[in-house]
Structure formats: structure tokens, C-alpha cells
Amino acid sequence: MSKHVQPPSLVTTLAGIAMDNPVMVASGTFGYGPEYADLVDLNRLGAIVVKGICLEAWNGNNIPRMIEVRGGLINAIGLQGPGVDGFVETYMPFLRQFDTPVIVNIWGRDEAEYEEVAARFDDVDGIAGLELNISCPNVKEGGIAFGTDLTMASDLIGRVRKRTSLPLIPKLAPNVPQVGLFARAAEEAGADAISLINTLPAMVIDIETRRPVLANRVGGLSGPAIHPVAVKQVWEAAQAVSIPVIGMGGIETAADAIEFMIAGASAVAVGTANFTDPTTVVRVIDGMADYLVRHDMATVGELVGSICE
Amino acid sequence: MSKHVQPPSLVTTLAGIAMDNPVMVASGTFGYGPEYADLVDLNRLGAIVVKGICLEAWNGNNIPRMIEVRGGLINAIGLQGPGVDGFVETYMPFLRQFDTPVIVNIWGRDEAEYEEVAARFDDVDGIAGLELNISCPNVKEGGIAFGTDLTMASDLIGRVRKRTSLPLIPKLAPNVPQVGLFARAAEEAGADAISLINTLPAMVIDIETRRPVLANRVGGLSGPAIHPVAVKQVWEAAQAVSIPVIGMGGIETAADAIEFMIAGASAVAVGTANFTDPTTVVRVIDGMADYLVRHDMATVGELVGSICE
Amino acid sequence: MQIEKATVKTHEVVGGDYRELVLNAPRTAGSAVPGQFVHLRVPRLDGSVLRRPFSIYRARDGVISILYKTVGRGTEAMVAIGGGDTLDLIGPLGNGFPAELAGETPLLVAGGYGVAPLSFLASVMDVRGTIFIGGASARDILCVGDFESMGWTVRITTDDGSVGEQGLVTLALDRWLAEHPEAKPVLYACGPDGMLHAVGQRAVAAEHTAWLSMDKHMGCGVGACLACVQRIRGEDGSESWKRVCRDGPVFDAATVVWE
Amino acid sequence: MQIEKATVKTHEVVGGDYRELVLNAPRTAGSAVPGQFVHLRVPRLDGSVLRRPFSIYRARDGVISILYKTVGRGTEAMVAIGGGDTLDLIGPLGNGFPAELAGETPLLVAGGYGVAPLSFLASVMDVRGTIFIGGASARDILCVGDFESMGWTVRITTDDGSVGEQGLVTLALDRWLAEHPEAKPVLYACGPDGMLHAVGQRAVAAEHTAWLSMDKHMGCGVGACLACVQRIRGEDGSESWKRVCRDGPVFDAATVVWE
Numbered sequence A, B: 001m002s003k004h005v006q007p008p009s010l011v012t013t014l015a016g017i018a019m020d021n022p023v024m025v026a027s028g029t030f031g032y033g034p035e036y037a038d039l040v041d042l043n044r045l046g047a048i049v050v051k052g053i054c055l056e057a058w059n060g061n062n063i064p065r066m067i068e069v070r071g072g073l074i075n076a077i078g079l080q081g082p083g084v085d086g087f088v089e090t091y092m093p094f095l096r097q098f099d100t101p102v103i104v105n106i107w108g109r110d111e112a113e114y115e116e117v118a119a120r121f122d123d124v125d126g127i128a129g130l131e132l133n134i135s136c137p138n139v140k141e142g143g144i145a146f147g148t149d150l151t152m153a154s155d156l157i158g159r160v161r162k163r164t165s166l167p168l169i170p171k172l173a174p175n176v177p178q179v180g181l182f183a184r185a186a187e188e189a190g191a192d193a194i195s196l197i198n199t200l201p202a203m204v205i206d207i208e209t210r211r212p213v214l215a216n217r218v219g220g221l222s223g224p225a226i227h228p229v230a231v232k233q234v235w236e237a238a239q240a241v242s243i244p245v246i247g248m249g250g251i252e253t254a255a256d257a258i259e260f261m262i263a264g265a266s267a268v269a270v271g272t273a274n275f276t277d278p279t280t281v282v283r284v285i286d287g288m289a290d291y292l293v294r295h296d297m298a299t300v301g302e303l304v305g306s307i308c309e
Numbered sequence C, D: 001m002q003i004e005k006a007t008v009k010t011h012e013v014v015g016g017d018y019r020e021l022v023l024n025a026p027r028t029a030g031s032a033v034p035g036q037f038v039h040l041r042v043p044r045l046d047g048s049v050l051r052r053p054f055s056i057y058r059a060r061d062g063v064i065s066i067l068y069k070t071v072g073r074g075t076e077a078m079v080a081i082g083g084g085d086t087l088d089l090i091g092p093l094g095n096g097f098p099a100e101l102a103g104e105t106p107l108l109v110a111g112g113y114g115v116a117p118l119s120f121l122a123s124v125m126d127v128r129g130t131i132f133i134g135g136a137s138a139r140d141i142l143c144v145g146d147f148e149s150m151g152w153t154v155r156i157t158t159d160d161g162s163v164g165e166q167g168l169v170t171l172a173l174d175r176w177l178a179e180h181p182e183a184k185p186v187l188y189a190c191g192p193d194g195m196l197h198a199v200g201q202r203a204v205a206a207e208h209t210a211w212l213s214m215d216k217h218m219g220c221g222v223g224a225c226l227a228c229v230q231r232i233r234g235e236d237g238s239e240s241w242k243r244v245c246r247d248g249p250v251f252d253a254a255t256v257v258w259e
């Protein structure tokens, strides 16, 4: 029988952002909010992370942009988006209706653009934080080049840090041998939290036409296939820093999310599974609460980094 | 109708090793030969790559050493093996009975040991080549530390090169952002071919006990889950070098193998799928021959690097 | 749009590789309009993360049906769907064909399973017109009875001439257009890209309105992932990617930018 | 050892979470000895790369059977195995219990599905002895009739006392050993690690021979991957990892090194 008569608390404060629970939706898999609003109660989400935004409207890649593979999918959307103004005008009035913190995923084609985008959100009402995408495998400029070079990553984060007063959350690339170094560099450069993993660079070739299936040739692998890789990277990153870590990659069930938290994540994000089953986030939140009851934990914080080694 | 009345030729010469076909078995997934001999005709294989061998008998890791995950498995065997003498005495007499080239996968705890192991095989009869494992995620010493540091990789390959006259095939780590750099470094250091990918570092935590499932905590992910990551890495590596590339990672069908060849691999290796279905290698060989007929190719060489971009 | 758990009413082969799956899905059935689709989670397709989109073929009395062709992993797994299954679907999705059926006479142009939404469309139209159905061979010509029983004129073409006229569906369409130089038809087309392109070109050239229902690989199905996009020309002439799942699947041929 | 495509003869619940799966597998049946196992590819377990190992429960007249408990993904998927399925298995694998059944009287000790190979063993032994069957509760006590009909003495223990004596199986075994101080039994045990350890300790202390059939997570099942290893002491006292799938699953208790 449980010691705690009260239901367990999932309340999480992350990089100063107050959330009802630590379960967010991952950038690029939940649009800008309205797309899933008929299917998911947006007020239940820990936070909404919107699709990557850069300075001006951006076309993204040619099609095909997505292909299913065993245990996941590969996407090469290429960060299509409405730009800062388009996003703020079109989507912020909608998003402000909810109590859920809004985190904007941002990117730029070069450092100056990253800085500029970040700065532009400083006086936008209703933005809880910025996720700095330095790990997108699907754009030529910006993206993963920053996330796989320690000096560039550190320099970029430091510059952006100076231009925003919002909580800053660099999103790290998974395809590096020692992600702890990147985590620490981010912390030292002034990040308030880090998130990982972004998709793994991957490729499919159609053997009949002998052409890459995706127009961009290379894309990013997401979904259950990458989950154990993500857990390992989150575990390593969390050991390297004292700022909070947001874990993501292949979450389909509460168990998958709990695994990240035990590994050291203070919050998690559901990505690809939104496509498979839009109720995933809610199932994960409820399942996490059940787990806390079953394991006699009063707060979700007890779970974070509770790995026994 | 096919132009070629002759059945297509799968004959492949790779780093001077003459093989009936380009389909090998991957190190660590086929033991030392006898284990699968009742189930698979060893004479059909393009080559047998045996489990990693170091100087002396080596215990490997504690158990559990393997866990199934969605789309693959994670292993942390930790390179248990009989050492050079044990291998040569116990297994070479058996292996010499077959026409199939034997490639020995070797590793050491430090550079000197790598050199020493390589040198020891120079006068062993019946060895066709050495695969240099610089990418095992499951041992503290040696292994992946070499495969993720360009200078170390290059230096190690150069040293081993001086100590062996056998074809030398460094096996590259997948968890680096620019595998082409490692491929080129290997070529410049004197490699005759390269092979990739080894397993992706990964981890599973039991959420009930909150302990890592594998005794070694971290292991390597293999199987279909990693296939599209492997295709991308092989494609990049093949573009970077003129020596042949051996592609592996998640091959279950002839189509998976053909994808590697189109991406630029001159040969492929079947790993985890041997466990799922020991007839995989033979199915892949037969399926590849069928594909060549269907696509009017006289030799498997026409397939190599035939990607249309 | 909602998530609905639908039970299986019937599931039958309708010829060749085509099957009709009839589902109890009252909420979807209650609001669906022709041209909309459902995004179906294929049961027992382990290791699969994406749903599969299918046009709504019929929607009435709490029941919807889809007409599908087995073409790959997902649709092949669908064959095993049986009476005991509860299917998870999201629907109805997409814009559907415009409700206002302007123009003198509707011309429907279907390729393969493209007849499904057009049959639904025909069933709600006040006027009758002509449907052009094309396919590789007799096996791919579906729903002929649907249209005939509703009083539509049916023109069939097949690549191999095994039924109807031999040739592409545009052959029959071109003849119709030539024979009716004064007509002001509105075209509604659903089928493979090549067919849509050909139909669209003819309509634009002749200044007829044509509504094309596009078929693009989909991720989310609701407009969130930007996988399913089609290049569309806006009123100001600027081009941008529109989401087939949410802004479409039906687009005005005059706005579609072909590669 | 061979790959065999086995058709399903019967598949029935034998109580609680346990089922018996009977397969036409003439080649495996023809050569299997007690203590050997088959490595089964579970059908429709998409995304799964590993087979599942099961002891051979019966092997006769071209037919083998296994007795399994549903404990996870794979065994749960096995529940759906039906008459139409052809199963892919590798077998017979492992060393099996030593053919030479030395000693005065055999004592078999089983935990849960561990009775399966012991029932097979009992059926080929010339002498009769005692079988100790332990389990969590009545539901976990299987094959009692098998042994009784062969003339064996059956001692049952359950954790909850719902059938037989309440307590661990070693309780009954200890009493037997105390009551027969002069006996020279040979022990054969199959069950969870904890039970094997307890049985092994008693045997080693009393200098009785004990054969333990170990249950370790397996990859290949044929000795190639080194996943399933158990620490074993050699004749020279040195310890090394042996492969449960190929060097075992049956080991002499005196050689087993416990953590």
C-alpha cells in the first residue's frame, strides 16, 4: 500500500519554466499547436515545442520528405516554416489561449541569423523558452554542422545567450562519440537546459530505381528504432552537466519516458509517436503518474536520475 | 528478356581476397565457423569473418550480455575469445577444410597489442585477411576509443600496417559525424579496404529495478533498426575513398544488401540476421543473383556504387 | 476530425487486389464529405510508426467504407483485418471536394482506387454526368455499377484493352471534350499523379474548373509534419508548399504547380 | 541440429498461463534427448530479431511438444499460433542430460516450466524415483499426472500452499535427504536460477551428483554469439564462461560458479 495518500505530483520546473508535468511534444512532430488541437487537450501537455522557426519564411526540401522504415521513419522536411513574423502572427494568438508553456524551436542559416531569430522572440508575449536547434540533419546551412563541432556549438550558444533573456535550450546532435562534451560546452556557454536527441542521419535507396528515396537524399531517423541510442546519450549528457536535460527519441509508452527520467532527464518529449497515436502524450503522462504511485514516489523529481548502477 | 544468357557472376575480389560472392558473415555473429556449420553450407559464403580475437584468451563482460529491443538487439559481449593461439589451434584446422576465405577480426587493449596480434597472424596458414576492430563499444580498453578519434585511428592503422602483409580492413565506428574523414584516414594509413558499421552505442534501463539491463550498462545496437543509418555511413565512406568498402548493419534480405552495394559497398556482411534466420546469407546471395538477372547485369560489380543521384 | 475506434462490419474482396472494408464509425460517418479521408492505424503492423490514408468511399448510417488496393507492407497486413478487430482511425480528414458543384455538367476522372471518393461524390450530387474510369486492366476498373445505378454515364479505358477502350483515361476524356466544344464541364479527378497532371493541363488549357485530389505520402495526416506537401500557386502568383492532408487533398488544378 | 519447418498439431492451455504446443517435427523428434531444447522463431513477432528457446517436453513418432508459460512479448505472441502456422525452429540444441543415469535413485527437482524436460527425462529412465515440483501456487504445478502414470513419487510444494506443502521445493528435498541419509541419489534439476543454486549447494555439500539445466537469455542458440554464458570451473580449477546453449544447458553442479 502506498505511503502517499495524495496523488503524486508531476509538477516540473525546468530552466525556470513551470510545467504541470514533464511530458512535452517534440519539435516538428506537433506543428504549431492547432493541428492536433481537435485530438489532444493542449492544456494537458507539459509544454508545446513548435516546429523549427527561422528568420524568414522557409520552403524546406523537395518531396518525398518522409519514408517509413523498420521501427521508425526518416524525415527530411528541411525546416519548412513561416518565419518569425509569420509564426507570431498566425499561431501565437491561438497558443496564448492555453496554459501550456510554448517553447519555440529556432534555427538560422548562420550564426548571425540564429542570434537575430533569438533576439526577435524576446518581446513576444507568451513564449516560455527557446530550443536552439543545432542538430537538424536536413538543411545544408545551419543545423547539424553546429551540433557536431564543439567550438562552433559553444561559440553559437554563447552568442545567442547574449541576445535573449528567455530560457535557452540547445538541442544536441546524437551522432557524436562523446555527447557529454557537447552537453558541458552548452552549459558553460550559458544554456539553461539541453535537449536531446535529434534524429540520426540516415538514408534509404530504392533498389529498383537506384535513387535515394528522399529528395534530400539523407534524412533523420526517429521512432522506436533510436530509443536505446537516445537513452544512452541522455544518460551520458545528464552525468556531464548540472542543468536539466530533456530526453527524447522513440518514446511510445510511459515506460519509454520513465527510462529517460531514470537515466537523468528532468523532462521528456514525444515525437514520432504523435503520428502513430496522438493520444501518446496523455497516455505517457497518466502512465507516469501510475508508476509513481506504484513505486511510492511523491514527486516526479524522485525519478530523475534515479538509476542504480 | 535478359541480354545475358550466362548466369550473372557474383565473383568479387576485395583487397586481394578472391571470393565467390560478396556476401560475408559479420564478426561476432557467426562464432568461429563450426557453430553454424550444421545449418549453413560454409562453402557458399563469400567469406567468414570470425569473432574478435586478441592476444590472450579474454573473458569478456559479465552477464546479461544481450537484450532484444524494437527492431534489433543490444549486445555487450565484451569480446570474449580464445586469444590468438587458442583460435589458431582450436578453429583453424576446421576452417581450412573449406574454400571460403577466413578473415580474422582482431583487437588489442593498446596499440602495441593490436600490432602484436596482427603480426602473429602473418605466418598462420589459411588466413585471408585481418579486420581491425577499432569500433567495439563494449570494452574499456581498445575498441571504440580508437575508432572515434581521427589521430588515434590513423596512427593505429599505420602501425598495424607495418606489422602485417595480410589485407588489412579497419572496421569503422558509426557514431561519428563525418565518417568520410575516418575512411580517408584509414586509406591513407595503408588500409586495403574498410568495413562499417559496427554497432551503435545504446542502453536499456529496467524501469522496475532502475538498473541498466546489461551488466556492462552500455552495449551496441544492431539489426534492422540501424540499417538506414548504416546505408548513409557506407554511402559517405564509399565516396571518400577508392579502396573497397564492406557494408553491414541490419541486413535481413537481399534488398537490404543490394542497397549497400548501390550505395558503394563492394561487399556486405550479415550479422544479427544470422540469429533470426541462419539461412539469411544464402537467401541474400541467391536474391542478389536474381536481382542481377532481372536488371540485366552480368556481374555484381555493375551494382557497386551504381546510385543515381 | 476525431480519433475513432471502429469495429469491422465486413471486409471483402471486390476484385483483383482490391478490397472493401466496411467499418462502424458513427462519428466519422456523421460528418464526412466526399474527398475526405481517414488515417488508419493498421493493426498488427508491428514496428510500423505511420498510419495509412484512405479516401472515404461511403459514409452513411454510422458506417463508412474504404476501398483499398494491396500495394505494400501496410495494405498487405490489412488483408488480415477480421471481424474481431477494432481499428483506430483519425477522420474525417482533409478539405473534400467543394460542396458547391458549379458548372453545367460534372466530369469525373478516376484512376484505380481513385473511383472511391468520386463514387461518394457522385452520390451526393444533384446532377448526373459522366465518369471516366481508367486502369491497367479489367481488374482495376471498379465501382462501375455504383455509377450506372445512379444514372451516370460510364466511360472505361484500360491500358491493355481488356475492358472498355484501350488507352489512357485521357483518350476518352479528350474525345468527350472534342465532342462537346460548347460544354462548360467541371472536372473532378482522383488517381495517380500522372493522370492528375494530364487532366489538370487539359482543364487549364480549356479554362474549365478542375478539382484534383492529390495522393502524397503522409506522416501525421493532420497538418503537423509537413511531409505531404504539394507546390501550389497562390492568388498573388507566389508558390508555396501546401499540406495535402489539411489544405487538400483537393486542389484547384489552376493552382497546382507541376515539377 | 537442423532448421526444421514444423506444422502445428495442437496448441492447448494446460492450466493458468501455461500452454502445450505440439508440432510435427520429425527430424527434431527423431534425434532429441531429454534436456535438449528448440530455438523457435515466433511467428508474427515483427521487429523481433531473436528466437525463443524452449525445452523439449516430448519427442516421439515424429512429433515434439513444448510446454510454455506466457511471460513477455514473445510468449504472448505465441498464444496466437494456430493450426495453419508453419513454425521455423532450430533443434535439437544443447547437450541434454547425461545418458548414463548413474546412482541409486534419481531425484528430479522442477520449478515452473522446468518440469518439461524432466518429464521427458523420466520417460526414458529405466528406474523410477521421486520428483519434487515447486511453484508459486497450484497453477504453476504441471505434469503431475505424467510422473504418476510412470510410477514416480511426486512431492509438491507451493509458495502459497494452494496445493501440496507450503514452502520452497528445497523444503521437501531437504526432508527427503534427511530421511534417506544413506541414499546415493543423483539429482536432476530445472527451474529458476535461485532454485538451481539451492539444489546445487545441497548436492555439492552432500557429495551427490547433480545435473542442473540452466536458463539464460539466448541469442543464436548454437554457440556463436556468447550471450548465454555461465561461469564454470574446469578440472584444473580455472574458471571460464561456457555457453549454456552449446556446452549446456545441463551442467554438473560441482562445476557451476555462482555469483
Ligand SMILES: Cc1cc2nc3c(=O)[nH]c(=O)nc-3n(C[C@H](O)[C@H](O)[C@H](O)COP(=O)(O)OP(=O)(O)OC[C@H]3O[C@@H](n4cnc5c(N)ncnc54)[C@H](O)[C@@H]3O)c2cc1C
Binding pocket: A067, A068, C037, C050, C051, C052, C053, C054, C055, C056, C066, C067, C068, C069, C070, C071, C072, C073, C074, C075, C076, C113, C116, C117, C214, C215, C216, C217, C218, C249
Ligand atoms: C488522401 C489519400 C487517399 C488515399 N485513398 C486511397 C484509397 O481510397 N484506396 C487505396 O487503396 N489507397 C489510397 N491511398 C493510397 C494509400 O494510402 C497507399 O496505397 C498506402 O498507404 C500504401 O501503404 P503500404 O504500406 O501498403 O505501402 P508501402 O509502399 O509499403 O508504404 C510505405 C509508406 O509509403 C506510404 N505510401 C505508399 N504508397 C502511397 C500512396 N500511393 N499514397 C500515399 N502514401 C503512400 C505509406 O503510407 C507508408 O507510409 C490514398 C492516399 C492518400 C494520400
Ligand SMILES: Cc1cc2nc3c(=O)[nH]c(=O)nc-3n(C[C@H](O)[C@H](O)[C@H](O)COP(=O)(O)OP(=O)(O)OC[C@H]3O[C@@H](n4cnc5c(N)ncnc54)[C@H](O)[C@@H]3O)c2cc1C
Binding pocket: B067, B068, D037, D050, D051, D052, D053, D054, D055, D056, D066, D067, D068, D069, D070, D071, D072, D073, D074, D075, D076, D113, D116, D117, D214, D215, D216, D217, D218, D249
Ligand atoms: C534452455 C532453455 C529452455 C527453456 N525452456 C522453457 C520451457 O520449456 N518453457 C518455457 O515456458 N520457457 C522456457 N524457457 C524460457 C523461455 O525461453 C522464456 O520464457 C522466453 O524466451 C521469454 O520470451 P518473451 O519474449 O515472452 O519474454 P521477454 O521478457 O519479452 O523476452 C525478452 C528477451 O529475453 C529473453 N528471455 C526472457 N526471459 C527469459 C528466460 N527465462 N530464459 C531465457 N531467455 C529469456 C527472451 O528470449 C527475449 O530474447 C527456456 C529457456 C532456456 C534458456
Ligand SMILES: Cc1cc2nc3c(=O)[nH]c(=O)nc-3n(C[C@H](O)[C@H](O)[C@H](O)COP(=O)(O)O)c2cc1C
Binding pocket: A026, A027, A028, A029, A051, A052, A075, A077, A079, A105, A133, A136, A171, A197, A198, A199, A221, A222, A223, A224, A226, A248, A249, A250, A251, A269, A270, A271, A272, A273, C219, C225
Ligand atoms: C517530421 C519530423 C520533423 C522534425 N522537425 C524538427 C524541427 O523542426 N526541429 C527540431 O529540433 N527537431 C525536429 N525533429 C526531431 C524531433 O523533435 C525529435 O528530436 C526526434 O524526432 C526524436 O524523437 P522521436 O523519436 O520521438 O521522434 C523532427 C522530427 C520529425 C520526425
Ligand SMILES: Cc1cc2nc3c(=O)[nH]c(=O)nc-3n(C[C@H](O)[C@H](O)[C@H](O)COP(=O)(O)O)c2cc1C
Binding pocket: B026, B027, B028, B029, B051, B052, B075, B077, B079, B105, B133, B136, B171, B197, B198, B199, B221, B222, B223, B224, B226, B248, B249, B250, B251, B269, B270, B271, B272, B273, D219, D225
Ligand atoms: C553479438 C554480437 C557480437 C559482435 N561481436 C563483434 C566483434 O567481435 N567484432 C566486431 O568487429 N564486431 C562485432 N559485432 C558487430 C557486427 O559484426 C556488426 O558490425 C553489427 O552487428 C552490425 O551488423 P548487423 O546489424 O547485421 O548485426 C558484433 C555484433 C553482435 C550482434
Ligand code: FES
Binding pocket: C217, C218, C219, C220, C221, C222, C223, C224, C225, C226, C227, C228, C229, C243, C244, C245, C246
Ligand atoms: S501528413 Fe503531416 S502535414 Fe500532411
Ligand code: FES
Binding pocket: D217, D218, D219, D220, D221, D222, D223, D224, D225, D226, D227, D228, D229, D243, D244, D245, D246
Ligand atoms: S545463445 Fe549464442 S552462444 Fe549461446
